[in-house]
Amino acid sequence: MNASVDKDTCIGCGACPSICPEVFKMEDDGLATAYVTPVPSEVEASAQEAAEGCPVDAIHVE
Numbered sequence: 001m002n003a004s005v006d007k008d009t010c011i012g013c014g015a016c017p018s019i020c021p022e023v024f025k026m027e028d029d030g031l032a033t034a035y036v037t038p039v040p041s042e043v044e045a046s047a048q049e050a051a052e053g054c055p056v057d058a059i060h061v062e
Helices: 015-019 041-053
Strands: 003-005 024-026 032-034 059-061
Touching: 015 024, 015 041, 041 059
Parallel strands: none
Antiparallel strands: 003 032, 003 059, 024 032
C-alpha cells in the first residue's frame, strides 16, 4: 500500500499526522506529506483512517 498527499488540495489541517504519525507529517510549508511509503502493514488501517478523515480528500492510499 502506498500513500500520497496532493499538495495542491491539502489545507494543512494536521488531521493526518494526528491519526497516523507513522506515515504522515507536516512540512515547513504547513502542508502534510506522506514521508513513509510503502505504508508498513501494521499501520495500514490508520493510514486508511487518515485518508478517510481528510476534510478535502487530499490523501490517496492505494
